[in-house]
Amino acid sequence: MGTGLEILLLVLVLAAVLGASSLVQTVRPLIVNAVVGLVVLFLAQAVFGLSVAVTPVALAIVAIGGFPGSVLVLLLSLFGVAFVP
Numbered sequence: 147m148g149t150g151l152e153i154l155l156l157v158l159v160l161a162a163v164l165g166a167s168s169l170v171q172t173v174r175p176l177i178v179n180a181v182v183g184l185v186v187l188f189l190a191q192a193v194f195g196l197s198v199a200v201t202p203v204a205l206a207i208v209a210i211g212g213f214p215g216s217v218l219v220l221l222l223s224l225f226g227v228a229f230v231p
Contacts, residue, residue, distance in 0.1 A: 179212030186216040198223040199231040 187208050190196045198204065198219060207215045223229040 176210075180209035183208040183212040183216040186213055187219065190216070190220050196220060196224065197231045199229045201229065204229045 184205075187198065187200075191198060204219050207219055209215070211218060219229055223231075
């Protein structure tokens, strides 16, 4: 009877690993996008001296939009439309 329980647990663990693997493959581009966008925002502030008010909305735009999102936030801040400190 113990062998049946072990096989059931093995199947459940295998299903969980496969589910987690597909979730990571789905989310990976978003994570890469967010990291690239945040690095661009940080470099613009540190290297070029641009000041941007880092708000949850700005971070969400940068995280979702990646590089284009960070450029949008920087341009909106530069022209005084939004995210002005």
